[in-house]
Amino acid sequence: MRKKYPVEVISHSKQLVFVPADLTNNKEINKIAFGNKVVDVTCAPHPKGRNVVVLSNDVQKELSMPDLSTSLHIFIDQHTLFIGPLIGILTSGFTPFPLRPIGERSMFFAKLLSVNKSVGALPFVFGEEHIDWDQGLIEGYFFVDGGWMKIKVPFPNVVYDRLPNRRTERKSELRSMKSRMQTDYLIPWYNPGFFSKLDVFERLQQDERAVEYLPETHQFSSFTVIERMLSNYGNVYVKPANGSLGLGIHQILFDKHNGYYYCRYRDQEGINKLTKFESLEKLMQKVFYKRNLSQMIVQQGISLLRSEKRLIDFRVHTNKDEYGQWQVAAIAAKIAGQGSVTTHVNNGGVVKSLDELFEDRTERELCEKKLSEASLLLSSILEKNMEGIIGEIGFDLGIDKSGRVWLFEANSKPGRSIFKHPKLKNFDLLTRKLSLSFGIFLAEKAITAPEDIFK
Structure with a gap:
């Protein structure tokens, strides 16, 4: 069963690690890992029987572990004590402003990182430009005591993908970086990609x-599909296959009694419109004349x-x-x-x-x-x-x-x-x-x- 322990650093130069007293298999530990850094160490149970992890400062330095007083999880595997996890949160859009390093999204990331102590992990935010491949280090942004701090840390145990949009995600340097981290460093990557x-x-x-x-859903192929779905359901939604925030969504309605077609949508000025047409062709020509219909989907309207x-x-x-x-x-x-x-x-x-x-x-x-x-x-x-x-x-x-x-x-x-x-x-x-x-x-x-x- 995994467990959190406080991590302390002492002034000592003997590659020394005291492990929590309740770890019964501590005699087998001869290495310590943080992120992707591994150091040979001498391990001993805590001399006062405390359930804490204590590192000599030379071990801390070799591990590139920040001195942030917090409790972290411990995993033991193959004679190695893993402390962490170190979670890298990947995004883009960094600014030179220390108070708002990720622009208008800085507050979101500050709130996300601020739950670290209750969770027992060490999260940081980084972009592709903060990676030093030669040193195996990342200059990450940590949120400490209500402010942002840049600290160099090892490559993380896992990466949480928070890239802001599809356009950024498609950039070749980001795709290359992701592939390299997953393939060469076997770093798990969660929440990759936007859904279509x-x-x-x-x-x-x-x-x-x-x-x-x-609901019945199709990629736009012809007016015939829309006509059939209108006949079946009375109304349909036409929306971008890769849209977000409700942008570009149109509702098309057919009134069987008077034979008119109606379209409800939000125009470029942000005004909600309801317009009437004598035929579906006229509606499509008028409302969708600037849109690439092959990038739209048609979905059954629901009451x-x-x-x-x-x-x-x-x-x-x-x-x-x-x-x-x-x-x-x-x-x-x-x-x-x-x-x-x-x-x-x-x-x-x-x-x-x-x-x-x-x-x-x-x-x-x-x-x-x-x-x-x-x-x-x-x-x-x-x-x-x-x-x-x-x-x-x-x-x-x-x-x-x-x-x-x-x-x-x-x-x-x-x-x-x-x-x-x-x-x-x-x-x-x-x-x-x-x-x-x-x-x-x-x-x-x-x-x-x-x-x-x-x-």
Whole structure:
């Protein structure tokens, strides 16, 4: 069973390490590791029987271990005492400003790193430009005592991918760096890549348990597909295959009584529009004339639950925990703005907790149960059918008027706007803790059972 221990440094120059008194197999330890650095040492039980790790300062220096008073996890494998884990959080967009080194995202990363003591890990933020391949060191950004500090540390035990967008992710130097770290240094990499909406649906369709949650979804191929889906469902959504934040989403409706087509969308000035057309061709020519339709998907419209005539959908965050198990970390309701095609906050949407949305406790608990069961099942199926190691997913789910759950999107790097709601602060903290806790699980696996990760 893994356990956290305080780590202390003493002035001594004999490659000495005192191990916690409750480690019964300490006599076999002759090496110590931090990140990817390994040092030969002489180990002895703590002379006063304390359950702490004590390093002589020469060992600390050789390991390039920062002197940050915190408790860390210990793993023992092949006569080596591993202290950590050291979790590298990869991103981009660094600035020269010490107070905001990652620009407007500095506060998010500060909050993420600030849970390190409760989790028992040592996380830092870095970019491709901070790596010294020759020395095997990274000049990482640590958040210490309310401020940012740059410290050189070894290559990490694991990398948590927080690249901000697809464009950055496609850069050749980042792809090369990722490949080198994974191949040459066998560093596990979690949450790589952004999901494509269509790819997610195609992967999920391979498992019959997921099919009941999937609205009919196709890559745009012809007006005929839209006509057929409008005939079946009355309305469809046309949206970018790789979009985010609700941008570029259009709802097309067909009124069988008067034969008109309607399109609801948000224009470039941010105004919600509802326009009427005599034919689908005219609608497409007028509304989509600047868009590459081959990059769009068409999705079945659903008759969703409403609050005061406004559409409701739900954001559910799932995370893997320190045991590698999926957990539901947060659920929030999102209510569409007046005349908006989506429930996104930047389109006038409002976030509510479930107890604010449902006055009836039984109704709330049933909704929570349905959303949790769907999210956990879809998480486990996606994990098996997508490449890479997935540690968190943000689901956009809907419940129709008959109580059936539908999946609209799954995001590998979910936005965090729901956590601005005061009643969701605890969920914000939980998702941050779980993001790092899963890194502990992966680090231990990479040390003790690498064949489970590098298959």
